[in-house]
Amino acid sequence: MPMLGGSTIRIKPTEAIIAPAFNDGDSKEQILTALENAGVIRPPAVPYRNRLLFSPPALSNPITVNLPTGFQGDPAGSSTSTDILFIAPGVPRISGFNLTKGRNVRQIGGRVDYNPGSGSRAMQWAGISESVFIEGIAINLIRRPSDAFSAGGGGSLRPDVYLQNCWCNGLRGENAGLHPDFFQLSYPLRNLFSYKTTFTTNYQGFFVPPQSEITGDIHIIKSNAYCLDNTAENSGYGSAYWFSDTVDQWNNTSHKIICRDIYVAPGTDRTVRDRISIYAPGYEDGRGVLSADDGGSFVWYPDLYPRLSDGRGNPAKFREGTPPGGDYCMETDVGVGYNSPGYR
Known part of the structure; x- marks a missing residue:
């Protein structure tokens, strides 16, 4: 304890001092909250x-680009060896x-009211060598049909892709x-962190x-989807979360799928079982098992555990309805003027 003039100075510890002592995310949150509430540590601003789960990879001497309101392509000087920071x-x-092309690329904040004369994706970042980091972006798809986000590498390039605190409305298809x-997912990648x-x-x-x-x-x-009714022929079973196209495809791959706190509002004439697709042995039609517990109805794939899990030693559950505390990402919390809450 520091001493001054023979007196002891009591310094209240900060979260930054205490947090590294804990490993598990939920346990850390519970412990830090309890310490803050008890006045043991100084509460942080946020x-x-x-805060968000994934922090952005570091950028090294990035090309900084102030984005226009119109079309954006590759900035001058970009390559698979250059980092790029985009400012909305x-x-x-x-x-x-x-x-x-790019090495580590990043955009935090901004809104797209996507209404181009041509094109089918609001944001398509391909040919990236190390990381893609997208956070705090709101997309309203005025032109239909259009994808919101697509990102990855190409050839031998396998980047990590981060998609965090993002909102989208207007997805239409048949x-x-x-x-x-x-x-x-149209391009190779290493990991997807959403x-x-x-x-x-x-x-x-x-x-x-x-x-x-x-x-x-x-x-x-922490992802939630609202599925609207679709009157187009044979289009009512579009999947909000889709992880394999065929049983053979599932058998020929080994990557883990971690899904936790997923909610699907399935539409007026569907259940959550209609909105999840994983074609795997025992699930040739892509649909899982509809069950229920104290939290309500959910669909799961018991035979696919542990490859498909919640990342905490349990099978993944895709729950019907909306998150108890409201949408995970609110339109009003992201977009133009976005300020990141920081990272864990």
């Missing part, structure tokens, strides 16, 4: 429980974003035409089957 404008963007997604996402769709949402190579794992934590 409570631990309100103070008004919504209206056009697409097609990035085809079985006979295009199949827009909230996140479309945390706190909310989207509304009348067809598909997270489409992450290994059509392109996945060398790491898939993490989707």
